[in-house]
Amino acid sequence: MSTPRPSSSDSSSGRPFVPTYGATPGRDGVTRFRLWAPNAARVVLEREGAPAIAMTPADDGDFVAEADCPPGSAYRYRVFVGDDEAGMAVPDPASKALRDGVDGHSIVVDPSAYAWQHPEWQGRPWEETVIYEVHLGACGGIDGLKAQLPALVELGITAIELMPLAECPGERNWGYDGVQPYAVAAHYGSPEALKALVDAVHAHGLMIFLDVVYNHFGPDGNFLPHYAKRFFREDLQTPWGAAIDFREPRVRRFFIDNALMWLDDYRFDGLRFDAVHAISERDFLVELQQTLRRDVGSRRHCHLILENEHNESSHLGKGGFDAQWADDWHNVMHVLLTGEKEGYYADFFDSATDKLATVLREGFLYQGQTTRKGESRGEPSGHLPSTAFVNFLQNHDQIGNRALGDRLSTLVEPAALEAATLALLLTPPIPLIFMGEEWGSKQPFLFFTDHRDELADAVREGRRREFADFSAFEDPAQRERIPDPNAAATFEASRLDASEAQHPDHRVRREQFARWLALRHCVLVPRLDGASGESASVLGDRAVEATWRLGDASRLTLRINLSREAVAIEDETMAWVTSHDEIREALANRELPPHSAALWLEPSADTRGKDAQNP
Structure with missing residues (x-):
């Protein structure tokens, strides 16, 4: 079976990265289109304000066309599967911008249109990294984050990590319901606006990472199963449905090109890969990091971070990825700080002090041991450098996946939280801070979405069922207290109020963060x-x-x-x-x-x- 030629970039010639699929504008307004639709009998390119064009079948389900369709033009595909004479109008799954939502029109985008102000930026070494995790919408959007950059520099942050930005249903979402992984969600702004944010971050000497989701698509607006069934495997299920089939070369190319796009077109300094334990083909991760190291890492700093419940240390160090989110470290610290033992904290409650000693020394707690569910988890990790672990006391999951989105500042005695924070900021693993943590914000960070109709009802009720086994929510009446993820008020309650930081007590905490991070950069970083x-x-x-x-x-x-x-x-x-x-x-x-x-x-x-x- 033939496969598409791998995409690449050539910074020395100035040619932009060219993805395999999607719309690639060329000279004189002519754009090349390529769609993988192996279940389609035929595909038509529909251009707004221009005649439709039948696309030409190519290798193994690819359909291609070239047409007069300059940047800014709206288009979509009409795919004909089986005996369907009307066909289904769908957006381009590799489009870089959409109009009118996840089932609207795609927009042709010229990736070279933005004039970079800091093209000389090469990034920073991994050892200098102090991560500040941000939900772009909850911190005031692109303009709101730009306004915070001087304060983040003063605090001692060196890298901003954005939660996912891919187009998803509605006007607000955590980002993990994305169905258009190449497209910047329209409610954040245009591709050029995002590039201007990256440019501004670099102007302040900061790195910027992006959280990307390659393990599933959201439940609304994913049309791939209709015309590309081979994109998924029905024999393997994940919490989000049928697994993406990374045995398929075209599926691999789709996601590797996506990672290259964020690093090359948008000049992100690194990527955080969400829940890779839901990707069954481990060799895909090997191919992914090798390609990114070769095509981007050979030219500038390129940092690759995993979220991986399987604790596969073989991916770290010589395995090619810089680090993994250290959930074990967090979970032990959380148990010791709060005394909680429900849900996954049950695996960390007994002998928690001994477990803390293990994670401080070796990074992972689970290195092949059996969990409470009878499953073996993890690989030995004591040989890894300390910087192969990203430690945190809070992040979007560990706050937002609580029923009421409560932060540690509302759960833990201040002195105990202060001691844990010292351990976070001034020990060798890479520290991650969640937005507002530096001043002890007490605002919740809730789980929020903007789904439609029956799906909105299902998400709300499913969210409340998740907590039925927790003692505080055994009573159905108590579960009604759990905010509706789809309510606009849930998102509004989660928006960071920067004025909160001006309270005297919060100023003291922020100043302490700044002092400790200054010590980290002065004393630890040169030795890491x-x-x-x-x-x-x-x-x-x-x-x-x-x-x-x-x-x-x-x-x-x-x-x-x-x-x-x-x-x-x-x-x-x-x-x-x-x-x-x-x-x-x-x-x-x-x-x-x-x-x-x-x-x-x-x-x-x-x-x-x-x-x-x-x-």
């Missing part, structure tokens, strides 16, 4: 290349000591106590930094106070002359 976990031990209930060997052979030690009782320690310690000032005297008396954390740095023999207390 080659850093790895060395040891960890239990000091007492909810209290752990962990040590990392840094890249210059110096050692960083953390002592953290998340209990309400002081913990005795064997030696007197002069801490380099603590979660609050009163800890120093207690440490001198061989005691680690409740809800506290302390760090110190021991220089290597080669740097022994430097002051370890003021590195």
Whole structure:
């Protein structure tokens, strides 16, 4: 079976990246169109204001055409499957912009039309990364995020990570219901507006990453099953329906080209790949990262991050991906901070202190052990560098997948949260902060969508059924408290109120974040290349000591106590930094106070002359 020729880019010649599928404008207003529709008997290209054109069948279900259709023109395909004489009008699944929603017209976009203001930008090394996760709509849209850039630089952020932007039903969505992975959702703006945002981010010396979803399509507006059944495999189901069939070369090409588009056309500095455990063909991930490393990473910094419940350490380090979201670290910390043990937290509740020691030392907790569901999970991870893990106390999932979208600032005593934050920001793994976390925002971040008709009802009721087994929502009347995801008020309640940060208590917390991140950049970042976990031990209930060997052979030690009782320690310690000032005297008396954390740095023999207390 023949396959499409892989796309590539050539930065030295100035030629833009050319995807295999979709609409590619050329000279004199002539555009090339290509659609994979293996179930279609024929396909017609319909241009707004111009005659329709029959597309020519090509290899193995491809249909191609060239037509006078300059950038800005509206078009769609009419596919004829079986004996259907009327055909079905569908948008281009690889279109870069749409008009009138997910079942409207596609728009021809010229990817080279935007004049980049900072074409010299090469990105930043991975070790410098401090991630700030953002939902673009909830932080005020493109203009709202631009306005926040100076403050994020001042805070110590080096990378912004956007939740998915692909076109999806309605005017508001988390982004994980996308059905047009090449198209920027129209409610955010045009492709050029997004490029201007990326340009502005780079102007401030920041990186910008994008969360992409390659494991499923949303439930509304996906027409691929009608004319390209081979895109999916009915023998394998995911939580979102039939699995995408990555055994099919054209399916692989569709998604690899998509990743190249975001990195080349839009100049994102990296991608976060959502829930890759739902992709059954592991070799697709190998092909994906190898292609991106070759075509983009050879020219500039290109960072690739996984979300992977399977804890497959073989994808990290020499496996080609920079890092994975460290759910195990989060889950253990959350259990210790809140005492919660329902849902997946049940796997982390028993012996939680020992589990904290493991994740601090090795990154993953589950490295082949059996979960509460009787499933083996994970691969050994102790050999990986510490920077192969992205640690977080909160993110969109861990807040928004709670019934009421409540943040840790409303669940945890401030001193305990402060100690956990010190461990997040000043240990070697890459830290991720969710928008508003830096000032202790108490606003909820709820799950929101904008589905239509029966689907809206199904999503609302399904959302409430998810929590039926939780003690707080066993009573059906209590489940009515769970906000309707489709209500506009649910989205409005989740919009970040930046004025909240001006409250005196919130200003103090933000200033503390800034101080700690300044220390990270000054002290840790130069030593992170080659850093790895060395040891960890239990000091007492909810209290752990962990040590990392840094890249210059110096050692960083953390002592953290998340209990309400002081913990005795064997030696007197002069801490380099603590979660609050009163800890120093207690440490001198061989005691680690409740809800506290302390760090110190021991220089290597080669740097022994430097002051370890003021590195």
